[in-house]
Amino acid sequence: MASRKWSQEVTEHSDALDLEENVFENDDPATIARSLKASAERSRRRKAEPYRSAMSMLTFYINRAGNNLPQRRKRVLEEAKVELRKLYGRDPRP
Numbered sequence: 001m002a003s004r005k006w007s008q009e010v011t012e013h014s015d016a017l018d019l020e021e022n023v024f025e026n027d028d029p030a031t032i033a034r035s036l037k038a039s040a041e042r043s044r045r046r047k048a049e050p051y052r053s054a055m056s057m058l059t060f061y062i063n064r065a066g067n068n069l070p071q072r073r074k075r076v077l078e079e080a081k082v083e084l085r086k087l088y089g090r091d092p093r094p
Helices: 006-012 029-042 050-068 071-087
Strands: none
Touching: 029 050, 029 071, 050 071
C-alpha cells in the first residue's frame, strides 16, 4: 500500500463516485463517458450535480497522470470529455 499514490487511491475509492473497474483504460470515448455518467447519476454521496462530478473525475484522472499519460490515451480521454458534454446536452466543445 505504501507504494501506491494518493491519486490512485482517489481514483479507485472516490467518496463521490463508484467507478467501473478500469474505466479510464477503455479505448472508446463514448463508453468512458457513458460509464462516468452512470456512476455519477447512481451515486448518492456526490456533492455536486452528476455532470460536474463525472467531468471532475475525468479531469482529475487526466491531470494526475500528467506527462506519464501517452498522447494517444490523452486524446481518447479528451474526446470522452466531448462525449460527456453531449450526453448531458452541453456544448460539446469547451
